[in-house]
Amino acid sequence: MTFSIVLESYYELLALHRSLLEAKFNNGPNDYDVSKSPILNKIYGQVIDKILDEEFRRGGEEARVKWLSWLEMKKDRREWEVALSIVRREKQWESWKDEGKAAFVRDVIFPFRISDELMCEFIREL
Secondary structure: OOOOOOOOOHHHHHHHHHHHHHHHOOOOOOOOOHHHOHHHHHHHHHHHHHHHHHHHHHHHHHHHHHHHHHOEOOOOOHHHHHHHHHHHOOOOHHHOOHHHHHHHHHHHHOOOEOOHHHHHHHHHOO
């Protein structure tokens, strides 16, 4: 069974993106599982794909690349600090091997992308 939601404008799509971003990177969440949910990440990935498609349609490759650049995680982003606090709350963190830690961090920081070098820095900060 599939379900669909109809968004009638690009601005509704952006509003959904902004809502998901706030839900995932909330300093005081009511539900801590939202930030690390692979199910939410799957939905959010579809939203990001549609945004990238629409940006390409509206402004070509340059507009799409601008969004892809915005999706790169950087240490000076607010989301970096929020993600660190989310990961610090994870009780199983110390029992995971490096690959498990990296996978978890990628779930937490999604939709942002992180380089291997920055991933190492992120994990060292914990």
